[in-house]
Amino acid sequence: MADKKIAGRRDILLLAIVLVIGGICMLIMALRPAAGDGIVEITVDGAVYQQMPLAQDAEVEIAGYSGGENRLIIEGGVVHMESASCPDGICVRHRPISKDGESIICLPNRVVVTIYSKEEGSVDAVA
Numbered sequence: 001m002a003d004k005k006i007a008g009r010r011d012i013l014l015l016a017i018v019l020v021i022g023g024i025c026m027l028i029m030a031l032r033p034a035a036g037d038g039i040v041e042i043t044v045d046g047a048v049y050q051q052m053p054l055a056q057d058a059e060v061e062i063a064g065y066s067g068g069e070n071r072l073i074i075e076g077g078v079v080h081m082e083s084a085s086c087p088d089g090i091c092v093r094h095r096p097i098s099k100d101g102e103s104i105i106c107l108p109n110r111v112v113v114t115i116y117s118k119e120e121g122s123v124d125a126v127a
Helices: 011-032
Strands: 039-044 047-053 058-063 069-075 078-083 105-107 109-118
Touching: 039 058, 047 058, 078 105, 078 109
Parallel strands: none
Antiparallel strands: 039 047, 039 109, 058 069, 069 078, 105 109
Protein backbone atom coordinates (compact mmCIF):
# COMPACT_ATOMS: atom_id res chain seq x y z
CA MET A 1 0.00 0.00 0.00
CA ALA A 2 1.03 3.54 -0.71
CA ASP A 3 1.99 5.75 2.18
CA LYS A 4 -0.65 8.50 2.56
CA LYS A 5 0.07 11.79 4.32
CA ILE A 6 -2.73 13.64 6.02
CA ALA A 7 -1.33 17.11 5.34
CA GLY A 8 1.78 17.79 3.33
CA ARG A 9 3.79 20.99 3.09
CA ARG A 10 1.90 22.12 0.00
CA ASP A 11 -1.45 21.61 1.72
CA ILE A 12 -0.33 23.69 4.69
CA LEU A 13 1.02 26.42 2.39
CA LEU A 14 -2.25 26.50 0.42
CA LEU A 15 -4.25 26.77 3.65
CA ALA A 16 -2.04 29.62 4.87
CA ILE A 17 -2.48 31.51 1.56
CA VAL A 18 -6.27 31.10 1.70
CA LEU A 19 -6.34 32.37 5.31
CA VAL A 20 -4.19 35.41 4.44
CA ILE A 21 -6.41 36.28 1.45
CA GLY A 22 -9.51 35.89 3.63
CA GLY A 23 -7.99 38.19 6.26
CA ILE A 24 -7.20 40.83 3.64
CA CYS A 25 -10.78 40.66 2.31
CA MET A 26 -12.17 41.10 5.84
CA LEU A 27 -9.86 44.10 6.38
CA ILE A 28 -11.05 45.73 3.15
CA MET A 29 -14.70 45.24 4.12
CA ALA A 30 -14.03 46.69 7.59
CA LEU A 31 -12.42 49.81 6.10
CA ARG A 32 -15.36 50.57 3.79
CA PRO A 33 -17.63 53.38 4.98
CA ALA A 34 -20.70 52.32 6.92
CA ALA A 35 -24.11 52.24 5.26
CA GLY A 36 -25.70 55.67 5.25
CA ASP A 37 -22.35 57.46 5.11
CA GLY A 38 -22.21 58.51 1.48
CA ILE A 39 -23.67 60.30 -1.50
CA VAL A 40 -26.05 58.78 -4.04
CA GLU A 41 -25.28 60.06 -7.52
CA ILE A 42 -27.75 59.54 -10.37
CA THR A 43 -26.55 60.04 -13.94
CA VAL A 44 -28.61 59.88 -17.14
CA ASP A 45 -26.75 59.40 -20.43
CA GLY A 46 -23.47 60.29 -18.67
CA ALA A 47 -24.65 63.63 -17.21
CA VAL A 48 -25.25 64.11 -13.47
CA TYR A 49 -29.01 64.13 -12.89
CA GLN A 50 -29.11 64.41 -9.10
CA GLN A 51 -27.00 63.90 -5.97
CA MET A 52 -28.32 63.34 -2.45
CA PRO A 53 -27.16 61.97 0.90
CA LEU A 54 -27.56 58.25 1.41
CA ALA A 55 -28.77 58.91 4.96
CA GLN A 56 -31.80 60.87 3.71
CA ASP A 57 -34.83 58.76 2.78
CA ALA A 58 -36.25 59.72 -0.63
CA GLU A 59 -38.25 58.55 -3.63
CA VAL A 60 -36.86 59.84 -6.92
CA GLU A 61 -38.60 59.81 -10.29
CA ILE A 62 -35.88 59.72 -12.96
CA ALA A 63 -36.52 60.86 -16.52
CA GLY A 64 -34.30 58.45 -18.41
CA TYR A 65 -32.97 58.53 -21.96
CA SER A 66 -35.50 58.82 -24.80
CA GLY A 67 -38.58 59.03 -22.56
CA GLY A 68 -37.67 56.17 -20.23
CA GLU A 69 -38.66 56.39 -16.57
CA ASN A 70 -37.16 54.90 -13.41
CA ARG A 71 -38.26 55.12 -9.78
CA LEU A 72 -35.49 54.99 -7.18
CA ILE A 73 -36.03 54.47 -3.44
CA ILE A 74 -33.50 55.48 -0.76
CA GLU A 75 -34.54 54.16 2.63
CA GLY A 76 -32.57 53.41 5.77
CA GLY A 77 -29.21 53.91 4.05
CA VAL A 78 -30.08 51.43 1.29
CA VAL A 79 -30.89 52.18 -2.37
CA HIS A 80 -32.99 50.09 -4.75
CA MET A 81 -34.73 50.61 -8.08
CA GLU A 82 -38.44 50.14 -7.48
CA SER A 83 -39.62 50.35 -11.09
CA ALA A 84 -38.35 51.02 -14.61
CA SER A 85 -39.94 51.38 -18.03
CA CYS A 86 -37.21 49.30 -19.67
CA PRO A 87 -38.25 45.97 -21.21
CA ASP A 88 -35.83 43.70 -19.30
CA GLY A 89 -36.17 45.09 -15.73
CA ILE A 90 -32.71 43.91 -14.68
CA CYS A 91 -32.16 47.09 -12.65
CA VAL A 92 -35.36 46.42 -10.68
CA ARG A 93 -34.20 42.88 -9.81
CA HIS A 94 -30.72 44.13 -8.79
CA ARG A 95 -30.02 43.69 -5.09
CA PRO A 96 -30.16 46.88 -2.97
CA ILE A 97 -26.90 48.80 -2.63
CA SER A 98 -25.46 50.62 0.38
CA LYS A 99 -21.65 50.75 0.17
CA ASP A 100 -19.10 53.00 -1.51
CA GLY A 101 -18.57 52.14 -5.17
CA GLU A 102 -21.70 50.01 -5.63
CA SER A 103 -23.96 50.78 -8.61
CA ILE A 104 -27.31 49.96 -10.15
CA ILE A 105 -27.40 50.37 -13.93
CA CYS A 106 -30.37 50.56 -16.30
CA LEU A 107 -28.85 50.29 -19.78
CA PRO A 108 -31.99 50.89 -21.88
CA ASN A 109 -32.77 54.14 -20.01
CA ARG A 110 -29.05 55.00 -19.60
CA VAL A 111 -29.48 55.52 -15.86
CA VAL A 112 -26.60 54.81 -13.47
CA VAL A 113 -26.98 55.08 -9.69
CA THR A 114 -23.70 54.99 -7.76
CA ILE A 115 -22.81 55.44 -4.10
CA TYR A 116 -19.72 57.50 -3.29
CA SER A 117 -18.07 57.96 0.07
CA LYS A 118 -18.16 61.43 1.62
CA GLU A 119 -14.52 61.00 2.60
CA GLU A 120 -11.83 62.33 0.28
CA GLY A 121 -9.07 59.83 -0.44
CA SER A 122 -10.81 56.85 1.11
CA VAL A 123 -9.19 53.44 0.79
CA ASP A 124 -10.09 51.63 -2.44
CA ALA A 125 -8.03 48.50 -1.90
CA VAL A 126 -5.20 47.07 0.13
CA ALA A 127 -2.37 45.34 -1.71
